[in-house]
Amino acid sequence: MRRMRTILFALLAGILVLPSFLTTTSANDSKQKEATSEKEGEIASKDEVVYATLSATGERQEIYVVNTLEVKREGKVVDYGSYSSLKNLTDLANLEQMDQRVHFTASEGKFYYQGNMNEEPLPWEIAISYFLDGKKITPEELAGKDGHVEIQINTSANEKVNPVFYENYLLQISLPLDSSIFTAIKAPSGMIANAGKNKQVTFTVMPEKAEELVVEADVVDFELAGIDITGVPSSISIDLPDVDEMTGEMKTLADAIADVNKGVAELNNGVSQLNSGVGDLRAGSVQYKNGITDLDQASSALVNGSKDIEKALETMSHSLGNAEGIDVSGIGQLAEGLTTIANGLGETTEGLATLKQNYKHAYRALDQAMTAIPSYDMTDEQLEALKKSNANQEVVGKLIETYIAARTAKATYTEVKQGFDAVDATLQNVIGALTEMRNHLATMAKGLASSEEDMDGFAQLQQGISALSASYKAFHSGIVDYTDGVSQLSSSYEGLHDGIVELSGGTEDLEKGVSELHDGTNKLHESTSDLPNQMTTEIDQMISTYDKSDFDAVSFVSAENEKVNSVQFVLKTESIKSEESEKPSEPVEEKKGFWARLIDLFK
Template identity: 55%
Template sequence: MRKKRILLVVLAISLILPSFLVVAENNRKTGDITAKAIEIDGELASKDEVVYANLHANGELHEIYVVNTLDVAKQGTIIDYGTYDSIKNLTDLSEIERDNDTIRINATKGKFYYQGNIKDRELPWDISISYELNGKKIAPSELLGKDGYIKITINTSANENVDPVFFEHYLLQISLTLDPDMYHDIEISDGMVANAGKNKQVTFAVMPDHEEELYLKADVLDFELEGIEIAAIPSSFAIDSPDIDEMTKEMKSLTDAIKEINKGVAELRSGVSNLNKGVSSLRNGSLDFKNGMSEMDQSSGELVHASTSINKALATISRSLDDIPGGIDISDLENIPEGLTQLANGILETADGLAKLSENYTLAYDKLGNAIAAIPSYEINEEDRNSLYMSGADPAIIDKLIETYTAAQIVRETYSVTNEAFTGVDEILETMSGSMEGMGNSLAFVSHELSSALEGMDDLESITQLLEGLAVFSANYQEFHAGLVSYTKGVGQLSNSYHNLHVGIVELSTGTATLEDGVGELYDGTNQLYEATSELPTQMQEEIDRMLAEYDKSDFDAVSFVSPQNEQINLVQFVMKTESMKKEEQETNEIQVEEEKGFWIRLIDLFRG
């Protein structure tokens, strides 16, 4: 019976054992994930990685090792990942198991540190460092102990072969330590120079997602250089938006002021346009007036010549009264009325021309007055000008505004001063026209009466009366002739003087036309300025938000540098340093003796004082 039971047990074992061995073999070959999961009985709270990189003096990578800090929340087995060539426990003397990229760590609760050395791995940044001595490039190995003017150039850019997340979110801080006994007259690009003990500390910062070219220049004696340190940390600090309410309020005031200026310039443009039209009409009327004066001046000679002939004839008649009747030829008298009529017609035509000229001048003068009155009288003070210049508008446009405003005010002031003179010209034209018309009518009347008298003469008594009347008329005509000569001289002087006045009016017309064009350009500029600044407060806030968003990386979630399988990453930092370029220190005999002393001798030396 007992043998039968043993046989059944052996049979059951024989049935189960083959399948168990197969499963065990499969687990051994494939690495059963379930088994591993069962082995992970510890709990990891977070992990930090500090990536140390040693660089050559020119910035090329020499070696990388990573110090991993595990914050263990529960004692037990922890799994970490990383493609390391070798690992070292920095916490205790226990062994760390490594299976390819999988690291098994039996850790107690608290911080656990271990180091992993990496080969054939690149950094997220391409760093290039070059050196120049006295303007010529030089290899770092040839610099030691040299004197001269040194330039160190550091270029940083993205390494396209590495995950860009680090380049896009990490801030680089580059530091150089300089001995002031060696380095003098230090000059750097964007950076900071500070005292660090007896040394000078030069610090550069490279913002995330930016490539930079940095340089340091100095006079150096007996060149040496400590290793250049480069730290990279995530720019994960949040940037609060500044309070710009007061600034936007001031910007709103500036925008309102620009709006008012633009409105004023629009009114100025309208006024200057009317001014230009009025001055243009004045110029045309002045041209007609000048031409009329020239014609009058040119015809004055003919008037004087005709008047001289009449005056001579009358004088001859007057001298011949003593020879009545035989010395008088009636046919000679018949020519006098015709001459008087021609002279009267010429004077009346001149009077008519002066009347039309006076009318045109009055119209042009009224238009000019209306145009001048349309120029705005507001004042742009120094504060308004400074506000414009501080607004960021094109200074050339502002200069045109000030120049145009000044010119417009000069036009107003000039017109106010010369207004009386313009009024005087109008009055002179009216007086001259009336005088010429009266003179012409008087001559026409005399001509008519003389012609009628000559037709009715039939006896000696009538001729005698006529001759006596002509003698009186001759005496009076001499005064008229003298007045006519004076008048023609005055016309000549007026013509010459008015030519200069007309030249001034033409220059004024040219100036107002240029002024109108300038004010038009100015209005386009101020209108563009207003449109550009009308939304300035909003645009300023948007620009601030855009700039803050560019540098605010507070939403960045840390990722592992060594393996994407690692989770619960708290912080990843990079610490890079170039090799130092320093002279080797000579060992002294005293140091050699010290090294030869044993432990007990050195211990006794401590108590010897």
């Protein structure tokens, strides 16, 4: 016990001596600092780290800056900034602020001090919203809730701050999510990684970009630690990637587009020729329709004329057959009448020959045009696939309409083609019969004129007229059948002609559509012909947008600060906790220090 007291007295004596020693040392230090303070110091570089706390919804709460100065030469130093308060983090030297200038004395090496700022805005506007089961909710109300949570983080430029930070800094936003609380986590534009037993969701916002970032999850008893937001210069140099393979593929694409444009050009020429041919077909069809209509309208006159001839021959045959002791002085007039009839039949024959020739030309043109229309059929599946293709749907619609009209016209033509074929042969037979009849009448008229006094000739006339009358009945019946056929043909051709007109309209629309399509493919070809070089240029421009390797840092606190090496931003939102988790824990007994325990020994 006595030994212990001896030791204590020795210690106490040392303590009594210590203040004088410290006083001496402090005085020496003061003299040294006084000598140092008389010299002008020099700063080699400066770093700024801007710390800010945000509310759970993103409003700024507190902000302070930790300044790190590399002092090249010891002495009096001036730094710039508008601070509400200062704190020396290096030694016990005083910091003085006058007119946004911070004065202090520093030795060589690193010097740290903290400056608190009240009203200074941050370079980014940050707004955080919370939704529970689709309904917006405040952070306080969300704490401790269960359900499906969506967190929206919106970032944009703060127009009140030097835009250099928004234009050259990228933001990294991290949300630490407790796996016991958050499940089924989704972050479409973020990266989800494991962080121990928890999950870490990280977003990157590129310079000059306003973003809306979304995190979704199912939660039980919602709590969220603070969201970490870091702003750093996007000073990473980005090398141009090897794009040879990609440009090769673009060259192949450009060549394919050129081939498509060439094919569409050929299609355009073909459709133009088709439309021209269909136009000729339509013109020929109009002529044919008019001709067959005229022929049909003339049929009644032809039938009536033939009927008159039939009755005249029948009357002549009847009269000559019952004539006894007839006066042959009127035979000359009869001969003249027969000559007139023969001449009329000759004119009719010539008219029918001309009609036959015109019909033959028109029918040949019609047949060639109709034969040129393809006879293949497209299935409903093929038509539906064409409608669902990437081709211009307006042009596709016109193609399908034209296809249907062409198929209708071809089918109608096939049905009436036999009637068309029969017209030429029927006209030839009619012309032959009329020619033969005209010849008989002419011969009879000539015979009557030369044998007006000859009764034997009169007897031959009786027999000839009787035979002619009998054969003419059959001929007249043929004329009636022929005109009925012409009437049916004329009626049928109305539908065919309507189909040709519709086909012509369709090919005109098709030509316009394909022409527009060709204009489009031509423009596409022109815009993609230099696609590889365009792609390389675009890649260079895109990389230059995000390559900030030549960025020179500027001070956040004052534009007067020079030799700024780096400026970083470290932001954190306040956490969201339920009331139970915020209850204060039981106080822990404070541990006693050395001096307290030493004094206890004397009690």
